[in-house]
Amino acid sequence: MTAAALRISLLAGLIAAAGALDAALVSRLLPYGPPDLALVVVVSLAMRHGLLPGAVAGAVAGYLRDLVTGGPLGVFVTAYLLAGVLIGLFAPLANQRHPYLVAGAAIPATLLHHFSAWAVVTATGLAPVAGLAALGEAAVAAPLNAVLARPADAAVGAIDALIFRRHPARIIGRGVIR
């Protein structure tokens, strides 16, 4: 298996696992403003590898989320994609060695993700969602996502390190291995 195929498989598996955990466990434990593991993985990927990997990871995570939630496809694709794009755009400006980089990035990403989802649902008239309720959920979820950012980033880092060990000649994305 090539490095790219292995990398894509592992990262897709990680996103899928995070999404499954979100849907099956996390959202049941914390019904109001649950943390979003898939989003945190997207943030980590965008921070490590930049705009395009972040956007693709966001699209995949959003698509899986749309599939699982039962809503129209595209709502969460857009929301996760925008979050991945935002973080990917600002990643080159950040100090990649900062220990709380991903945790700090998870907060605006969460707020943008919630706002995007609310905006899409409201604009398309899919469901009546109160803006204040959405804001409250985002305010609860953001710090939780920041807490979960480090373990999620460690998982992404472990995949990067694995690829780097097996294919040392390849530079993965921007090649950040913490």
Add this chain to the structure above:
Amino acid sequence: MRIGLVAILLAAALALLTMQVRLPDRREVGPIGSLILSWIGPVHSALSSAGNSASSLWRLYREIGKLRAENTRLREEVERLVRESALLREQAQATQRLEALLEFRKQLPGRVLGARVVGRDATRWFDVILVDRGERDGVRRNAPVVSTGGVVGRVLHAGAATSQVLLITDPRSAAGVLLQQSREAGVVQGQGQSLLRLKYISRGQEIVVGEAVVTSGLSSVFPRGLPVGSVESVVREQGAAYQEALVRPAASLNRLEEVLILLDGGPRR
């Protein structure tokens, strides 16, 4: 290049959304989505089962915590109730004793003072008890002391607030008595044991076991007619001028808790 790809992705997402929203059910996952869902389904089920198990374990853990706290509370409650129950039993028994004492008091002559037994000689050489009444309550030396059963003894020493009472079982105790049926006079003396010795009963007089022995009033201490005890056995020695008997005291001297002190002691005239 990258920006262009990202823009295409965004446009595709919005196009997908627009297309989905226009559908009658506002959702059509397509063959790829169905395939992915068929993979995700079992994973969700497994995770959900694990979550249910974890949730059950957590509930069980919390339940155990609650039960432990409740168990501790109930144990404390039981201990408190046991203490209360013992106290109430004690009070009920004390009430019964005091009622009997009060009834007995009506039969006694002169002024009578109730006293509580607060001490007992620990050596067992002397049969002496300590009561919580003394000279300032009017108690004087040699005042007779009785309980519901009968004669207990006499005041050996009256202190200011407490008094020592010499029990009739002490070897230093002696009292003039009568056999209640035969009216034969004698003297009971303590032996340092649970039984008293009845002396100086003429040999010609038949002593019936079980016969009651009461004070004769001939001594300077006890008034007449107080129950002393009952004949337990008769002792006849060859060649002796008198016969003797062993008398079981009427009062339960080992279980004394309250006594009555006859302030106007001495024989009734």
